[in-house]
Amino acid sequence: MANEKIKYSNGCSPQELDSTSARWYQDSDVGTKLSGSANVSMGSGTLTYQSEKTITSAETTLTAKDFIYVKCISGDDVKISLDNGTSDLIRISAGESFASEIYYDSDNATDSAIVIDTDGTSTVEYLSGT
Numbered sequence: 001m002a003n004e005k006i007k008y009s010n011g012c013s014p015q016e017l018d019s020t021s022a023r024w025y026q027d028s029d030v031g032t033k034l035s036g037s038a039n040v041s042m043g044s045g046t047l048t049y050q051s052e053k054t055i056t057s058a059e060t061t062l063t064a065k066d067f068i069y070v071k072c073i074s075g076d077d078v079k080i081s082l083d084n085g086t087s088d089l090i091r092i093s094a095g096e097s098f099a100s101e102i103y104y105d106s107d108n109a110t111d112s113a114i115v116i117d118t119d120g121t122s123t124v125e126y127l128s129g130t
Contacts, residue, residue: 003107003127004045006067006129008099011035040067040101053124057086058117067129068114070096076120094122 014027
């Protein structure tokens with residue numbers, strides 16, 4: 001599987017809720033949808049897919065990854081930390097997903113672990129590549 005690549009794209013539409021309305025509008029400060037795509041070359045060509053898995057705590061840890069995709073299928077919000085659970089950097093709700101190329105710091109491997117956590121019970125799936 002050497003020379004494998006992942007091509008992915010992300011997009012979001014920043015929105016704001018007007019204080020006098022119950023309707024969401026495109027964020028006036030940003031003014032546009034944010035999107036992009038990338039190709040990630042897998043160093044060793046190793047892809048790992050975890051199908052639907054129910055989690056109730058920080059029990060899913062991934063290390064030495066070049067790419068991560070996590071989807072919260074259902075349940076409570078999922079927190080994704082890119083620094084071994086030290087900080088909750090990304091929060092996704094049911095039906096939302098997160099994908100990103102990851103810089104793996106081999107000199108600081110313990111702090112480079114990706115932790116997927118929840119405050120309750122969540123069903124997730126993820127794809128990771130090295």
